[in-house]
Every structure is written in structure tokens, then in C-alpha cells.
Amino acid sequence: MSSNPNESAGPVTMMQAPLYLQYRFTAGTSSLSFLHAIKRGRLIGRRCPGCESVYIPCRGSCARCGVATCDNIELTDEGVIDKFTVVHIPIPNNPIKPPFVVAHIRLNGADNAFHHLIGEVDNDKVKLGMKVKAVWRPESEWDYGLDNIRYFKPLGGEHD
Amino acid sequence: MTDIAIVSYAQAPMVRDAGCANEVELIMPVINEALQACGLARTDIDFVCSGSADYLQGAPFAFVAGVDALGAFPPIKESHVEMDAAWALYECYLKMLAGDIDSALIYGFGKSSPGNLPEVLSLQLDPYYLQPLCPDSVSLAALQARAMLDAGRCTREQMNEVVINSRRQAQKNPRAQLRKPVSQEQLQAEVDWIAPLKKSDCCPISDGASALVICRESQAREMGLPYARVVGMDHRIESHMLGFRDLTDSPSARNAAKSAGLHNNIEAAELHAPFSHQEILLRQSLGLSENVDINPSGGALAGNVMMAAGLDRIGSMAAAILRGDYKFGLAHATSGPCLQQNLVTILEAA
Amino acid sequence: MTDTLNELPPLTQDFELGFTYTRSLGPVLSRFLTGLRDGQVLAARTRAGTLLVPPPEFEPVSGASIKELEPVAAEGTVLSWCWVSQPSSSAPLNKPFAWVLVRFEGCDGAMLHALAADAKEQVHTGMRVRVRWAPERVGNVKDIACFEVHKQ
Numbered sequence A: 001m002s003s004n005p006n007e008s009a010g011p012v013t014m015m016q017a018p019l020y021l022q023y024r025f026t027a028g029t030s031s032l033s034f035l036h037a038i039k040r041g042r043l044i045g046r047r048c049p050g051c052e053s054v055y056i057p058c059r060g061s062c063a064r065c066g067v068a069t070c071d072n073i074e075l076t077d078e079g080v081i082d083k084f085t086v087v088h089i090p091i092p093n094n095p096i097k098p099p100f101v102v103a104h105i106r107l108n109g110a111d112n113a114f115h116h117l118i119g120e121v122d123n124d125k126v127k128l129g130m131k132v133k134a135v136w137r138p139e140s141e142w143d144y145g146l147d148n149i150r151y152f153k154p155l156g157g158e159h160d
Numbered sequence B: 001m002t003d004i005a006i007v008s009y010a011q012a013p014m015v016r017d018a019g020c021a022n023e024v025e026l027i028m029p030v031i032n033e034a035l036q037a038c039g040l041a042r043t044d045i046d047f048v049c050s051g052s053a054d055y056l057q058g059a060p061f062a063f064v065a066g067v068d069a070l071g072a073f074p075p076i077k078e079s080h081v082e083m084d085a086a087w088a089l090y091e092c093y094l095k096m097l098a099g100d101i102d103s104a105l106i107y108g109f110g111k112s113s114p115g116n117l118p119e120v121l122s123l124q125l126d127p128y129y130l131q132p133l134c135p136d137s138v139s140l141a142a143l144q145a146r147a148m149l150d151a152g153r154c155t156r157e158q159m160n161e162v163v164i165n166s167r168r169q170a171q172k173n174p175r176a177q178l179r180k181p182v183s184q185e186q187l188q189a190e191v192d193w194i195a196p197l198k199k200s201d202c203c204p205i206s207d208g209a210s211a212l213v214i215c216r217e218s219q220a221r222e223m224g225l226p227y228a229r230v231v232g233m234d235h236r237i238e239s240h241m242l243g244f245r246d247l248t249d250s251p252s253a254r255n256a257a258k259s260a261g262l263h264n265n266i267e268a269a270e271l272h273a274p275f276s277h278q279e280i281l282l283r284q285s286l287g288l289s290e291n292v293d294i295n296p297s298g299g300a301l302a303g304n305v306m307m308a309a310g311l312d313r314i315g316s317m318a319a320a321i322l323r324g325d326y327k328f329g330l331a332h333a334t335s336g337p338c339l340q341q342n343l344v345t346i347l348e349a350a
Numbered sequence C: 001m002t003d004t005l006n007e008l009p010p011l012t013q014d015f016e017l018g019f020t021y022t023r024s025l026g027p028v029l030s031r032f033l034t035g036l037r038d039g040q041v042l043a044a045r046t047r048a049g050t051l052l053v054p055p056p057e058f059e060p061v062s063g064a065s066i067k068e069l070e071p072v073a074a075e076g077t078v079l080s081w082c083w084v085s086q087p088s089s090s091a092p093l094n095k096p097f098a099w100v101l102v103r104f105e106g107c108d109g110a111m112l113h114a115l116a117a118d119a120k121e122q123v124h125t126g127m128r129v130r131v132r133w134a135p136e137r138v139g140n141v142k143d144i145a146c147f148e149v150h151k152q
């Protein structure tokens, strides 16, 4: 038997089991048009050939019809708040300090919505259906991601 | 004997790296192909079940994202197993037997290229004794191969023959990933990978997807669809503690086959053997005679899409029966390290 | 937008997934891993009187709960092995080594672990090996650093 200074430490009841795995993600074909466009400050969705719904970002199918989306459709950076919540708890490693508003934004001409932040308005003034517009980061900071948009703000005149 | 009919099977080409294809883009073409081939509409399908594992591609909830390929509107009945889709078929089989449903669409997909698959698979091991050591899937299979060789259950030449047969059969399968013929001499000259295994003994890492449709025999006949009848299915599992198993035998596969209705007239078997020695082990454990045609599709050594490869064995055997190649066939699917879990399906021509 | 999809270059992103789990051990694993921390290998005593290493929580055949653990010698015999010539960064040893299934002296079952050896030619089924303890032990299967050749 080998001696050990831990012997007096009592029984072991828990076990650390950390595990780290490395991956290389490759964006899907339908995501490519969206990602390459947003790198240039433009918003590209895709249309269902069946029901003509437009999805942004699009994952390659109309989830309603189960068919592949086809045409690329350019959308503006304006839309409405579909749903929202006020976040009161801090999220680890998130630089945004609560309370803040996370919303589902449906761009004009789109049939789905995506998550984003709401800014330049008091949290208690945010409403469902409120018209909003993207506030972009400086062009020099643009990358392949939706965070090229810093947040959405209410369109002028919507709040006091 | 059941009244369950396999009426359709579709498989995407198996490739090392599907690149710019997300799960929806992998799944949707095979689902549409499988449905079109049998003429059932989405709305005719009572139940959908899939098999996949998000760890493969490192994308949490990829299995949910895959539902976007289904056209799940109006809402559908849908389920998922974190296993090979052969077990998704088994879930549908049970629901058919119970009378809950009369038709089902089953699909499996795997995109293993983004990660290090042999290491990712260490996640399926016992989390206390095995996983902390991170033994990869090839090493564990190599321990089993050594046990087989030591016990005289197989020889190096027999393992080579398995590889040669796989490549020969795969030349008839346009969707196979490894189709280049090899000779005994070439394999003997090959260097060890994780000894005693050589790279040729190991299945390739594959991306892909497959789909299969089942319904009642009566419906298949009404629609004039050719079909393969499911005689029976069963699955069994062995200890998760590798050191407590006889690695040279597969009592679980044997028991599953017996329960599924294994008989002496089987003409062909699709065996899910990701490593060459495992095909020999399964042939012995199932008592398959020399006359049984093994892996007419090329088997897992010609392409092994994790979470679809087991379903592919069943679909490939059904397709071979539909082509008129065989009247009675066996299909086997495995999961876990060293053939830990085994599912056997007995099929016959209608 | 005039891009056709085929003209768009693929986009890739490397990332790491971390799972920082802490697992509770239960009575059998707790005693076994406490034993490893203290430099001792404990075997499960089954109702039939056999000893099992590593100790399962339930008897493999009967399913009965394991109640008794007792110390055994930290040495055994190789039941099977394979040779890793290019260890990955997650392997227990950072130079070529063997994975081995080791049956502990007087026990049934076998434990998977790494065996330190200079060359493949030094490893064979039936060889005698013994535990090489990790210098710092915390109550983990890695408290066994690896096995090593046991020259008698």
C-alpha cells in the first residue's frame, strides 16, 4: 500500500469529471447566403416555393411544408416585436447588465422571428407589436453574425 | 410473424465530410425520396421517429432542428432516440404491434465530421471507470480483436477476407464510401493502426442520412406497393463494464436473433460490424452458415454513418429482398462499444 | 442579391464544448475511489464468494447489491491489449502505450487502463502487471496513473 496525505480526509463522495471536446462547425448551404450578406450589412432570407413564407435566418427548409426553400429575398432592417421578456438575472460571461429586454423580432416581409436585444427605450415602455429598427455596429466591426446589429430600437415616434 | 411491411428506404451517399449541409439539408432529401418512392403522403404517416446524437457534431438540439425537415404542420406525432435509428424503427415496430399506429417514417442522420468521432464516442462509456480515461472507440475494438485472435476465434487472414468482401460488395453500391478493391497481399502489407487493428479493419467516418417507411401489409397491398415483411425484431444489451463481458462472443445478438425469429433458411445477412473481426464474431454468435451472403451492401466497413448505419442494414436488406435477390434475410444493428447492444430484424419477401 | 449558392465560400468556426460535471458516487464507487486515493485496490465480494475489480454496484448476473469490499493486491494479469502508437492529447500517457484489460490477482472481471511500456514487443496477453500510483491522488480512476510491467 502506498501512503497518502489525504488518507485522513474522509471518504470521497463526489468526482470531478470535466470533459472538453473540440469541433469545427461548417455552416449549412442555406445559412451561407445569410452569413455572407450580413457580413456586408445586408439581410437575406429565403422563400418557400409552396406557401411563399420567408424565413430569416433560414436553415434550408420550410418547417411548415417540409420542402427546401429556394429564392433569396432581401429584407430591410425594420420589423416588429413579436414577443419579449425583461431579463432580471445576470447571465454568466454576458457583458450586458440586467435588467434588459430580449425580444423576438419579425422583420417586415418575414414569416419567422429571431432573438435580439432592444435598446434606446425604457424597459417598461416596450410593447408587443412595437415597430423597431436595427442599430448596427460600425462597419469596421462587421463579421459573420447577427451581432453586427447591436440592438433594435423603436422607430421614431413610437415612444415618448 | 407480423403484418408490418417495409415499403421504402432511401439513403444519402455516405461521405467523409458533408461540408455545407446542416441536419435539415442532410435529412430532407432522403425523407422526400423515401416518401415519393412509396407514394405515401406526409399526412398519411401516423408517426415519425428518428435516431441521432447531438454530440457527434457538437450542436445541442440538432435533433430538434432536424424536425424542420418534416413539414410538421398540422402538428405531428414524433419521437426521437439518442441511438441508431434502427432503435427508432424498433420503437415504431412496438407501436405497430400495440395497434397505436398503422404507418411510420423513420430517419437517422449523423454528421461526425465536425468532431473527433473516436473520442466523442468515449462519452457513451461508463462515466466512473471508463470515460475519465477517454479510451477511443477504435482502441476498445482493438482490445476485442486481440481477444478474438488470442482465443483462436479468428485469424488475421479471416479479418482481411472480411475487408476484401466488403469492398467487393460495395462496388455494387453507389452510395458506399469505400469501394476500392483490395487484396490479401495489400492488406498483409498494411501497417498497424491501433494494433492488432489496421485502418482497413475499421469502418470509415461517414456523414449521411437515411429514411425508411413502414405500414401495414394490407395497406401496401391496397396501394400495390412491393414490400418486405418484418418477421420479427428484438434487441438485447450486455454489461456496460467491458471487463465483465466475454468480448469474443455476443450472447445479446444471439438472444435477440432467436427472439426475432432466426431460422435456417436465411440467405443473406446485413451485419452491423464497424470492425472486421466483429463480422466474424457475429457470424459465429448467430450461427450463420458459410452459405449466407454477408453484407451485400458492403456493410459498415464501406460506410458507417453513426446513428443511421444500423437502420441502413435493415433498409439495405429490405431493398435486396425487394429487388428479388433473397427471400429470407437478417439485418443486425449495433450500438455502444464492442457490440454492447444488438438489435436483430428478420425479414422475408412478401 | 445575385449570389448563387455555389459561388459562396464555405464558412467554418472552431469551437470547444466543455462539460464540467461533478458526479456523486454512491456507496460502492465512493469506497472504491476512496481506496484508490489511499493507495489501495478494493474488490467487490459477491454472494457467491468471488471478487470483482472494478467493483460494480450490482452483481453482473444476479443483480444483487454489492455490500462488501475488501482489499486485494495491486497487481494482476493482462487479458487483452492493444497498442497505441500515436496517443491523443486526452490519452492517459503521452508516449506510445498499450490499453489493457487487467484481471486483478484472485479476482474475476477485468479493469481497463493504460499500460506503460517502451515498445509493443514488451506487451503480451498473460503478462503480469502492477499498479503505478499517481503521485497526487484525489479519488478518481486516474489515481492509478497506469499499469507497469511487474517483473517477479
Ligand SMILES: [Zn+2]
Binding pocket: A048, A049, A050, A051, A052, A053, A062, A063, A064, A065, A066
Ligand atoms: Zn412552406
